[in-house]
Amino acid sequence: AQTVTQSQPEMSVQEAETVTLSCTYDTSESDYYLFWYKQPPSRQMILVIRQEAYKQQNATENRFSVNFQKAAKSFSLKISDSQLGDAAMYFCAYRKGGTSYGKLTFGQGTILTVHP
Amino acid sequence: GAGVSQSPSNKVTEKGKDVELRCDPISGHTALYWYRQSLGQGLEFLIYFQGNSAPDKSGLPSDRFSAERTGGSVSTLTIQRTQQEDSAVYLCASSLAGRPNSPLHFGNGTRLTVT
Numbered sequence: 001a002q003t004v005t006q007s008q009p010e011m012s013v014q015e016a017e018t019v020t021l022s023c024t025y026d027t028s029e030s031d032y033y034l035f036w037y038k039q040p041p042s043r044q045m046i047l048v049i050r051q052e053a054y055k056q057q058n059a060t061e062n063r064f065s066v067n068f069q070k071a072a073k074s075f076s077l078k079i080s081d082s083q084l085g086d087a088a089m090y091f092c093a094y095r096k097g098g099t100s101y102g103k104l105t106f107g108q109g110t111i112l113t114v115h116p
Numbered sequence: 117g118a119g120v121s122q123s124p125s126n127k128v129t130e131k132g133k134d135v136e137l138r139c140d141p142i143s144g145h146t147a148l149y150w151y152r153q154s155l156g157q158g159l160e161f162l163i164y165f166q167g168n169s170a171p172d173k174s175g176l177p178s179d180r181f182s183a184e185r186t187g188g189s190v191s192t193l194t195i196q197r198t199q200q201e202d203s204a205v206y207l208c209a210s211s212l213a214g215r216p217n218s219p220l221h222f223g224n225g226t227r228l229t230v231t
């Protein structure tokens with residue numbers, strides 16, 4: 001079974017600084033997809049960024065980027081120029097590829113605090 | 117357009133009672149998921165519906181939990197004889213079919229409290 005591990009229960013960052021959230025996963029599949037979701041106190045899960053395993057280039061979305069290391073099965077999220085609105089719980093998620101891709105498997109989450 | 121809608125947003129029930137939680141997915145999304153999130157924890161997969169295929173029920177924690185999806189749209193998660201350990205936020209999500217890179221779009225969840 002696939003597992004997703006986020007080893008940092010909590011992280012903090014100063015406004016305008018950069019922070020990196022860690023995520024590792026375990027899978028025997030070669031075709032899969034990785035996601036980062038953000039959950040603010042409102043409970044609404046919001047997609048931050050996604051990465052296809054077959055792509056070597058790291059995904060970027062404005063201030064958010066990933067460092068995808070396929071051999072190490074690592075998928076970290078970097079937030080640049082942190083803003084107060086980035087404060088939330090962040091979840092890393094894995095989904096296998098192919099025709100029977102099904103569910104997303106989520107990590108336990110990292111609570112990010114942004115200090116003004 | 118409208119997002120995933122869940123109702124009720126909060127539900128308080130007595131131990132032993134049955135509850136029904138409703139999810140209305142985004143129009144055109146044929147894949148629908150239920151997850152459970154205990155306080156401060158990650159998301160635990162419960163069940164997945166995809167079109168007319170048999171649902172993936174592998175995450176349902178006991179036979180007190182069941183779900184159905186009528187007409188390929190609205191879904192209801194039913195918990196029978198609720199227990200205190202069922203207290204959690206129940207999240208529903210939907211996505212486009214046929215695309216494994218298609219993200220899940222989540223509702224705001226139903227917070228269930230069993231007293």
